[in-house]
Amino acid sequence: MSSDATRVLVIGADAAGMSAAHQALRTAGSHGRSLQVTVVDKGAHTSYSACGIPYWMAGDVESGDELVARTVEQHREAGIEMRLGTEAVAVDVTSRTVTVRGGQDVDEETLEYDELVVATGAPAIVPAWALRPDGTPYVNVGPVKTLDDGAAWESRFEAAGEGAHVVVVGAGYVGVEVAEAALRRGLGVTVVTRGRGLALLEEEMSEKVAIAMCDAGAEVVLGVEVTGLETATGESGGHRATGVRWEGGGRDADLVVLAIGVRPATGFLRDSGLPMGDNGALLPDEHGRVAPGIWAAGDCCEVRRRIDDRTVFRPLGTHANKLGRVLGDNLAGGSLAFPGVVDTSITRFAACGEYLEIARTGLGLEEAQHAGYDAVALVTEGTTASGYMPEAEPISVWVLACRSTRRLLGVQVVGGHGAGKRVDTAAAVLWSEGTVDDLAWMDLAYAPPFSTAWDILQIAARRLAERL
Amino acid sequence: MSSDATRVLVIGADAAGMSAAHQALRTAGSHGRSLQVTVVDKGAHTSYSACGIPYWMAGDVESGDELVARTVEQHREAGIEMRLGTEAVAVDVTSRTVTVRGGQDVDEETLEYDELVVATGAPAIVPAWALRPDGTPYVNVGPVKTLDDGAAWESRFEAAGEGAHVVVVGAGYVGVEVAEAALRRGLGVTVVTRGRGLALLEEEMSEKVAIAMCDAGAEVVLGVEVTGLETATGESGGHRATGVRWEGGGRDADLVVLAIGVRPATGFLRDSGLPMGDNGALLPDEHGRVAPGIWAAGDCCEVRRRIDDRTVFRPLGTHANKLGRVLGDNLAGGSLAFPGVVDTSITRFAACGEYLEIARTGLGLEEAQHAGYDAVALVTEGTTASGYMPEAEPISVWVLACRSTRRLLGVQVVGGHGAGKRVDTAAAVLWSEGTVDDLAWMDLAYAPPFSTAWDILQIAARRLAERL
Structure with a gap:
């Protein structure tokens, strides 16, 4: 050098x-x-x-x-x-x-x-209530962020016996993904969130995820802020949490996952x-x-x-x-520019016979209103493939647009296989500041295993377009 | 009224x-x-x-x-x-x-x-050689277009015994789909096309489909134009084809599907x-x-x-x-306008352990050159999901752009589950006349079951962008 x-x-x-x-x-x-x-x-x-x-x-x-x-x-x-x-x-x-x-x-x-x-x-955020009085962590409580966290959770899940129960605090993407993981490992799961549903989705979309989690055997506790842990007395006293506490209630737990953000x-x-x-x-x-x-x-x-x-x-x-x-x-002397984001993200919930892909791009309704748009939204139900195909699964599409300019502002998707990455198409429309009509009429790929003749994104955009 | x-x-x-x-x-x-x-x-x-x-x-x-x-x-x-x-x-x-x-x-x-x-x-096009001298069809030869065609093929497939062989003439989307159908029904399959591969794909993409068909047990005969049928003599003589003929060769067949277009x-x-x-x-x-x-x-x-x-x-x-x-x-007095197409289409080949989604949007290289673009193309290999996920399957992405304007001109995709509908994202970029840089840098959805951190579309676009 x-x-x-x-x-x-x-x-x-x-x-x-x-x-x-x-x-x-x-x-x-x-x-x-x-x-x-x-x-x-x-x-x-x-x-x-x-x-x-x-x-x-x-x-x-x-x-x-x-x-x-x-x-x-x-x-x-x-x-x-x-x-x-x-x-x-x-x-x-x-x-x-x-x-x-x-x-x-x-x-x-x-x-x-x-x-x-x-x-x-x-x-990861680790709130004060999740630590022991001396500031060290409980042995069965922690976040999911580093490889060391991962290794710890892998061991805890492995060691947890039949019937062990996991409380997941937080219903962001990590919360949903950890709930999936725990259910697939045969553990009981409770998801507790102070929100009214899955963070980053509109309520009408979020509730579909909550229902799927319940159908998979999880408990979902909405609108509740965890304020503390119950801890064991006796020989392991103080090392181990035995549950989470919130105002007026609580839930026993063998393991507590902190998924409340970073x-x-x-x-x-x-x-x-x-x-x-x-x-x-x-x-x-x-x-x-x-x-x-x-x-x-x-x-x-x-x-x-x-x-x-x-x-x-x-x-x-x-x-x-x-x-x-x-x-x-x-x-190094170059001139690349980061062109920004349109707020796209994706995850899934797949456990115990349930399978949902979950994705969003663009603004939520409140964000759009806050930005000064005359925003209108609509949910449309359809299928991921032609109805007569074995691949067809339900899909819900939420579309948000501006009434006066017809500009597309956001799309959220919850549905079966092939649902989630459909937001990429909407993200591309957002990227070019296209309208809901662009999304409704553009040339998307159709064949029976992949789509209805009008792709559900286009049906959803068309329905909203007709209401602007 | x-x-x-x-x-x-x-x-x-x-x-x-x-x-x-x-x-x-x-x-x-x-x-x-x-x-x-x-x-x-x-x-x-x-x-x-x-x-x-x-x-x-x-x-x-x-x-x-x-x-x-x-x-x-x-x-x-x-x-x-x-x-x-x-x-x-x-x-x-x-x-x-x-x-x-x-x-x-x-x-x-x-x-x-x-x-x-x-x-x-x-x-469907039914060439003269596919009809009997009196102009009526052979009992085991026909196209795949109407519901009556479908019913006829359903019966023929059902009646065909173990070891029966189907020759599919044509390797457009219908040809590929019928090959899938026949293989999945346990029939032997030969696909014969005068082209050098699957119609509508560039050769380097098309050959991946041909390889998958071979791996699934089909024969693929490229560059050959079927010119006639062999017919049975004896008691069923003249009613039934026993094979197809091309210059210098041929193939025995129990059933002949005409998939040469409409x-x-x-x-x-x-x-x-x-x-x-x-x-x-x-x-x-x-x-x-x-x-x-x-x-x-x-x-x-x-x-x-x-x-x-x-x-x-x-x-x-x-x-x-x-x-x-x-x-x-x-x-009825309205004023909707059809905004045109960007030449998007999709199909799949899924049989005998092989699974490929096949899709295209935009122009082919020759079409782009014919339209006067200084067109450059590149194939990039990757995976549909993060490499460590069980969902990860190979995917190949062909990207075409104009050297001088950097405008995206076409994308073709061949790959596993989740590959095909990715062309919709490219179609949206084509729709808005975006550049290969738009595709490379836009905000597409990432989570391990669905994508690599840079979606393969973006890796492919970026690689091409760096070569313009």
């Missing part, structure tokens, strides 16, 4: 950070740049799929290793200096130094950089003066730049939602990968 | 004609119009799904009745006069009359109209002076109008392809339904 190489320090060795590192190294030469890239991460793992952990818990994935897209060794082979077990605790943006702790022989060390990449992600890991930047969103997320520009010499990407950032031109906190792997690539390209 | 009602005569009682009839009746009132709608059809069935017939042959569908979306009685209940078994043989556009034959008590009859709707569809049923208009395309298809405008007082929709028409602004013959059910609705709306 030449001595005049730009020193790039990346904090965080997951999707965003490692995409940035690789893309920067891959493209620097073409811009006549030389980079020396160091990555620090407080954990022991790199480039793993957090999204895959529920499927590890379900038994679909053999081991945590399978979730690792690229190992430490592979990153090192690409010329990246990897320092794991090394936590960034402070940044001095003036002197361009980062204080790190742990790792190797020293307890605390100062690293210099020319360009800093913040890709620290967003760890929070950007930007605490170490609190004195940096860098601008942040309400929840502490960084606000990089479209090139990934936060301030001179400082870049950020991934779950520690907000992203721009094109439809209402707001930044939103959407800690999703697909954004992290894209943002990391954009950042790395720019850091 | 008031005596001053507009007399609408619809020729053809399938998707386009009946969609037109219903849409016209449904909307006429809102335009202060009164319609009297008569539908004639030479067949005995209405509103059936020809696309479903191969799945009836495969055993997925119990009976032809299931393929009927709306029965004659349902049409009559909607106030439509239905005259089946009645063939239109000539049209006089000056006197606004149609001569029909058959039906009821008279042999030939003249019907007056104020507005004529031609929705006669496109019957031709617009517009022969009865030959003296009408109406403009037609090369193969006799009508050329309605975007409102479905062919000439004053004459409308047309469905498989007897060409449709406008938006990407190169050419009219193309694409006899597909989804277009027929849309065109019929547009036509009916305009005939």
Whole structure:
């Protein structure tokens, strides 16, 4: 490495950070740049799929290793200096130094950089009530975020006997996925959420998911905020939770999964003066730049939602990968721009004979109204394939559009095999600021195993179009 | 019916004609119009799904009745006069009359109209070599188009013993679907096509389908034009084909399926002076109008392809339904416009352990070059879901774009479950005249059971984008 190489320090060795590192190294030469890239991460793992952990818990994935897209060794082979077990605790943006702790022989060390990449992600929220009085975790309570979490849950699920009961706190995507995993492992499940349904879906769509969960044998407790844990007395007293508590009620539990969201890991930047969103997320520009010499990407950032031109906190792997690539390209002298998101996401609930794909794109009704649109929505029921085919399964499509401009604003889908990825088509229409009529009349693929002659998306869009 | 009602005569009682009839009746009132709608059809069935017939042959569908979306009685209940078994043989556009034959008590009859709707569809091509010298069909040879064809094939497949062999002539979508059906019924299959692969796919994509067919136990004979049949001598002599013949070769067969395409049923208009395309298809405008007082929709028409602004013959059910609705709306005084197609279609090949979804949208390479684009294409291999998931299956994506404008021109997909309908996303990009960068960076849904973190469509688009 030449001595005049730009020193790039990346904090965080997951999707965003490692995409940035690789893309920067891959493209620097073409811009006549030389980079020396160091990555620090407080954990022991790199480039793993957090999204895959529920499927590890379900038994679909053999081991945590399978979730690792690229190992430490592979990153090192690409010329990246990897320092794991090394936590960034402070940044001095003036002197361009980062204080790190742990790792190797020293307890605390100062690293210099020319360009800093913040890709620290967003760890799971663990509320105070979920910790023991001394601040350590109960042995049967925890979140689902890191590979270590995954390994712990895999062991707990494996060890849980017949009839063991899991309480899942939170009904976001992770909550639904963990409920699936636990049911498929033969465990009893209660999902408790303070919301009126699955986060990120409109109520009329969300309730279809709640019904499927009940049909699969789960309990679903809506509109309730968990406030504490019951704990065992006796010999294991204090180590183990025996249930969750909410105002006026509670539920016994052998295991308690915390799935109430994540929070950007930007605490170490609190004195940096860098601008942040309400929840502490960084606000990089479209090139990934936060301030001179400082870049950020991934779950520690907000992203721009094109439809209402707001930044939103959407800690999703697909954004992290894209943002990391954009950042790395720019850091190396390129000019890629992250074009924003349209708020697309997907999951499924598949257990005990139930199977639902669940997806959304665009705005919800309230978001659209908040953005000033004269928004109208409609739910349409149909089938994923021609009715006479064995592949035909029910599908519900919620479509949201603006009455005056006819612009498509959002689509949500809940249904059988082939339902979920249909939102991509709607996402493409949102991307180009198309109308509900575009969606209704465009040329989508039809054959009996895949669709009705008018695809259900088009029937749904047409019905709404006729009501505008 | 008031005596001053507009007399609408619809020729053809399938998707386009009946969609037109219903849409016209449904909307006429809102335009202060009164319609009297008569539908004639030479067949005995209405509103059936020809696309479903191969799945009836495969055993997925119990009976032809299931393929009927709306029965004659349902049409009559909607106030439509239905005259089946009645063939239109000539049209006089000056006197606004149609001569029909058959039906009821008279042999030939003249019907007056104020507005004529031609929705006669496109019957299967039956070449001269497929008929006996007296012009009647062999008992074990025929096309796959009408419900009567379907019933005949169902019986023939049912009666065919273990080891019976089916030769399918033609490798369009119907050819592939019939091959699937025959294999799933335990029959031997040979597909013979004069093309170098599956019609409508680029060769590099088509060969993946050919390989899957071979892996499923079928023979695939490419580049060969069937020129005749072998026929039995002896007691069944002359009634039954025993094989197909091509120059320098042939194949024994117990059954011969003709899947070499369809031709617009517009022969009865030959003296009408109406403009037609090369193969006799009508050329309605975007409102479905062919000439004053004459409308047309469905498989007897060409449709406008938006990407190169050419009219193309694409006899597909989804277009027929849309065109019929547009036509009916305009005939009743409305102003819907058919916005054209982007040449999207889909099928699958699923038999004997093989499963491939097959889809395309947009132009092929040659078409793009012919339209004057500086076209570049690339095939990218990936998986339908995250690699560690049991849902992950191989998928190949062919992407075509214009080097100078970066405009997306076409996408073809061959792969496992969830592969095919991905073309809809590309179709939406084509619809809005988006670029390969739009496809590469837009916000598509990711979760491990459904996609890699970068959806394969986006990896494919990105790879091509980097080469432009």
